[in-house]
Amino acid sequence: MSISHQLLVSSQLLFLLLTGCMVDELHPEKTGPDAYEVFGKSYQVLPSSLGYLDIGIASWYGTKFHGRLTALGETYDMHGMTAAHKSLPLPTQVKVTNLDNGESVILRVNDRGPFHDDRLIDLSYAAAQALGFQSRGTVPVVVEALDAVNHPEQHRSQDLATDTLEKNSKGAVYLQTGAFSHRAGAEKHLVAVRAALPASVPVRILRTETEAQVFHKIWIGPIWSQDREGDAEVDAEVDAEVDIIAALVRNNLEKTLRVRID
Numbered sequence: 117m118s119i120s121h122q123l124l125v126s127s128q129l130l131f132l133l134l135t136g137c138m139v140d141e142l143h144p145e146k147t148g149p150d151a152y153e154v155f156g157k158s159y160q161v162l163p164s165s166l167g168y169l170d171i172g173i174a175s176w177y178g179t180k181f182h183g184r185l186t187a188l189g190e191t192y193d194m195h196g197m198t199a200a201h202k203s204l205p206l207p208t209q210v211k212v213t214n215l216d217n218g219e220s221v222i223l224r225v226n227d228r229g230p231f232h233d234d235r236l237i238d239l240s241y242a243a244a245q246a247l248g249f250q251s252r253g254t255v256p257v258v259v260e261a262l263d264a265v266n267h268p269e270q271h272r273s274q275d276l277a278t279d280t281l282e283k284n285s286k287g288a289v290y291l292q293t294g295a296f297s298h299r300a301g302a303e304k305h306l307v308a309v310r311a312a313l314p315a316s317v318p319v320r321i322l323r324t325e326t327e328a329q330v331f332h333k334i335w336i337g338p339i340w341s342q343d344r345e346g347d348a349e350v351d352a353e354v355d356a357e358v359d360i361i362a363a364l365v366r367n368n369l370e371k372t373l374r375v376r377i378d
Contacts, residue, residue, distance in 0.1 A: 154231055165208045166270070168261035171290070171335065172236025173323055174212065175254045176244035186227035193240070200227035200238040201259075209265040212237065213377050214247040215256040215290055215335065216324060220377065221246045222262065234323065256322035256335060258290070258377060289358045290337035292373040293365050295324075302332035309334055312364050336361065338377075 146152050150161040162168065182194040188206045192198070199210065204225050213220040221243055230238040237259050244250040247257075263270060293309060296302040302321045309319050317336060324331045339358050358374065 152228070154228075157231075159202050159228075161205060162203050163205075165204050165210075165261035165266050166263055168204065168208075168210075169258070169338070170236060171215075171256070171258050171318075171320065171322070171338070173234055173254050174214075174237050174239055174244075174247075174249075174257040174259075175230055175232075175235050176239040176241055176250065178241035188226040190226050192227065195242045196240055197221060197223050197243055197246070198227065198240045199223040199225045199243060200229040201225045201236075202228060202231070204261065209262045210237075211258075211260045211262055212239065212243070212247065213258040213260075213375075214249065215258065215292070215322070215375050217248050218375050218377075219247050252327055253325040255324055256333065258288070258338070288338040288377045290335055290375045290377075291339070291358070291362055291365065292333055292335055292375065294334040295331045296333075297329055297331060299332045302334060305334055309336065309365060313361060317361060336365070 150163065152159055152161070177200075178194045181192050184192050186192050186198075186200070199212070201208070201210075204210070206226055206228075208225040209222060210225055211220055211222050223239065223243055225237075227238070235254070237257065239247070241250060247255065249255045294302065294305045296305065299321070306319060306321055313319065313336070318338070319334065319336050321332050322335050324333055339361060362374065
């Protein structure tokens, strides 16, 4: 490959990374029934969305890609409630919750991306607006597949499916402890938080961008009981567990911020 060709490829890659994730720009190459490749990196599609839940960083894409085709062959509408995901089957209905403000939306995943290692999901402009971060780049989110919608055959009746949809993520609690402008400070704090908690409690660093600066926040969770039926007894059990974890962090480190997904 000539030097000029290498420079051209590098500049194209940089341009795409800076401007978005739509697949009509990236031209993913299908490498198997449930796999594809973008710029030499392989991505595996999950065999099913059943039970999917993850926490990570969300970004959004808007006017540049409005009217172009998604990976599902649909026309991207920046005013629609859609999203792009690297591994969920297409289409998949998901609930996305902004951990910075607790706002949630239900979206239809119909595209591939974002092809950034530190991002979990790319939202339409309308979805970002509904979650309150359209004026900035990224926010920490919880993404949960709606099993009752995506897999109705798993439920005995439509009534049960509707009930499950409402309760699917009810009672999941996340605790934030610490926000740092430099990742090194967040990583040091992460070690201290993990040392104060049982090894089974998930703890991670998530990046939040504001108009003024970038924060690296420590998030604990999700925290819930093994039997999420949504009744008073289970809610009390979850609250007790959360209070214990919050007390451990508070006593050893500093104040915590609770975010409950209802």
